Every structure is written in C-alpha cells, then in structure tokens.
Amino acid sequence: MAKQSRHCYEATGSACSASDPAVTRALDRLEKKVLAACPDDATVRATGYGPLMTPATLVAQLEESCTGNAASLAARAFGGPHAASLAAAAPSERTCLLKAHKHTARLLGREFRRRSSCINRVRKGGQCDLIALDGKIAAEAARTTQKISAACKDVVLRDLVALDPNQLVARTQAQARCAVAEGHPSTQPLSLDCGPRPQVSVPPRGQAVQIVLDEATWGTRCALGDPYALWIRLAPDGFPVENIVFHLSGGGFCLTEPDCLATDPKFWFATDDAFPQGGWFDTSRADNPFKDWTLVYLPYCTQDGHTGGGKTSVFSAGTVDRYGGINARTALGYVRDVL
Incomplete structure (x- = not known):
C-alpha cells in the first residue's frame, strides 16, 4: 500500500x-x-x-x-x-x-x-x-x-x-x-507505548471524564508549566465508540510580552476547563446528531493555536511554553489508545 x-x-x-x-x-x-x-x-x-x-x-x-x-x-x-x-x-x-x-x-x-x-x-x-x-x-x-x-x-x-x-x-x-x-488483539510480551496499557485509563461509557496528563509520562505542558488535561465522553453503551467529535478550544494568540500579559487568565490553564454543555456537547437534545457519539474536548492553554512544538518564549515578566501541537497530538493519541 x-x-x-x-x-x-x-x-x-x-x-x-x-x-x-x-x-x-x-x-x-x-x-x-x-x-x-x-x-x-x-x-x-x-x-x-x-x-x-x-x-x-x-x-x-x-x-x-x-x-x-x-x-x-x-x-x-x-x-x-x-x-x-x-x-x-x-x-x-x-x-x-x-x-x-x-x-x-x-x-x-x-x-x-x-x-x-x-x-x-x-x-x-x-x-x-x-x-x-x-x-x-x-x-x-x-x-x-x-x-x-x-x-x-x-x-x-x-x-x-x-x-x-x-x-x-x-x-x-x-x-x-x-x-x-x-x-493484534494482544501485544504480549511486548511493552508498547501505543494501544491499551496501564497508563491509559478507559473512562466509563456515556460519562464525561477529565484526563490529566502527567508531563513526565506524556511530555505535555501548559504555557506556565502546569499540567495539560482533556475531556473524553465515550459513546453510550450500544453505540459505536469510533464515531468521534473532536473540539479544539479557541482563545487567540499571544506573540509579544504585552499581548501575553493582556491574555485572559483562563487561557493559561487546562485543568480549570469544564466539559462544555452547549452545541454538539448537549447530549440531552434529541435533534443533536452527535449526542450518541464519542465527544472529545481539548482545552487551550498555550497561546500558540494548538501548534507549538515545545519552544519557550522568554520575556522579562516570565516565560511562555509553546506546547500546543504536542498537547493536541498527544491527546489524539490518548483517545486512539483508549479506543
């Protein structure tokens, strides 16, 4: 192929x-x-x-x-x-x-x-x-x-x-x-960093669960050095988990020190973000075509448009770690391994 x-x-x-x-x-x-x-x-x-x-x-x-x-x-x-x-x-x-x-x-x-x-x-x-x-x-x-x-x-x-x-x-x-x-249904005796394994917890079906990723294991990080987190709500029982909606939260960019100092504090942290309730995340609406799908929400905490590859912006007032691309790619991989 x-x-x-x-x-x-x-x-x-x-x-x-x-x-x-x-x-x-x-x-x-x-x-x-x-x-x-x-x-x-x-x-x-x-x-x-x-x-x-x-x-x-x-x-x-x-x-x-x-x-x-x-x-x-x-x-x-x-x-x-x-x-x-x-x-x-x-x-x-x-x-x-x-x-x-x-x-x-x-x-x-x-x-x-x-x-x-x-x-x-x-x-x-x-x-x-x-x-x-x-x-x-x-x-x-x-x-x-x-x-x-x-x-x-x-x-x-x-x-x-x-x-x-x-x-x-x-x-x-x-x-x-x-x-x-x-x-393969089982990869024993190999210890792979992909697919089902102890480091990847599988949330219950039909419930929104926040997954906090440990930087030492996953290499993820928010802009100020705090841990990155994502939300997963697996499709309810009886519905295919492989039907997935991914939502990447917005929040703009900050390129210069004045821009970053003016950024709303909520865009610096991922663990504070709650699971959204509106739009396709509203599973109570009968007219929502995605209500029985797997729903994944990726918070935004790096001010780099989910594209950063691990560089750090150094300003007089502090540093901003640009890990957005790493966070997004790792979160997608985590969901893949859950499924």
Missing part, C-alpha cells in the same frame, strides 16, 4: 484514488484473508478481541490501519496530505523526499513484521528474545537513518518537512508500534 501511494504521488502529485486498481486489490486480499481465518463472531472473540468485534468490524479496522498508515507515511515525507513540499521541490529535493518515503516505508514494514512475529510465537506457546528483538529493530533504524542522510546529502531535509532524518525515523518507528497495536 505504501509503495503504491508513493507511485501515485510521484506520478500525479496526489494520493491514490479510492478506486485505484492496486489499492482495491490489496484491500480485497486483506478482506479475503481475514474472513477466511475469522469467519464468525465467535472465532474473532476467541482470539482475544472485545465483545463488540465482528468479522466485518475487524476487516474495517485493519483496512483503516492499512490505508491510514500509508497516508501518514506520505504526509510525513512529502509535506502534508497535499504533498506541498514534493510539489515545490527542486530535482535534488524531490529525489530526497521520494527516497525518504521509500526507506521509512520499508522500516515500518520490517519493524511491524518483527514485532508481529514475536507476538505470534508467544501466542502459540513459544518464546521471544526481547533483547535480541530490540537490538535488531535499533540496528534497522540506524541503517535507515544513514540511507536517508545519504539520499538527502545535498539538501536539508528539515527545511522541506520540518524533520531531520533522525526525527523522521523516530516518527516512523512510533507509527510502526501503533500499527502493531492495531493489528
């Missing part, structure tokens, strides 16, 4: 269409293999999936993982889903981006297969040498970084996609770990 995605971007400058023959063939093969191995609900649940999982929903989950991972790889390597960096690239830059995509796609596939093989061996009663596994994965990542650096030796990759080769590889490895969590 990733290889075909690269071919489409290289040939047309955009993603493959949903009717692309190579894409439909790949998804058809996936569906046939899953349904052959998991023909009924009982078989699916016997493998360890939850009580709501059926053959059809399992196929849908795996197809989404397949297409979503290909899209993420392309967006990361080409400058967003519209491939803005690839479209504007000079010949040497274009070669760099296409090679970077090729090498990271291979890395994702190989890491996924290595981790999956370990899980399958243990599931069948065998053993997996985790130390050896980690060593092989680290070595593969190092080789990939070297290959990307060599392919991009005449350009600055960070100027094209805001990531250097090390960061690009690290993001790809994080994606691979999540792909493993998406593809």
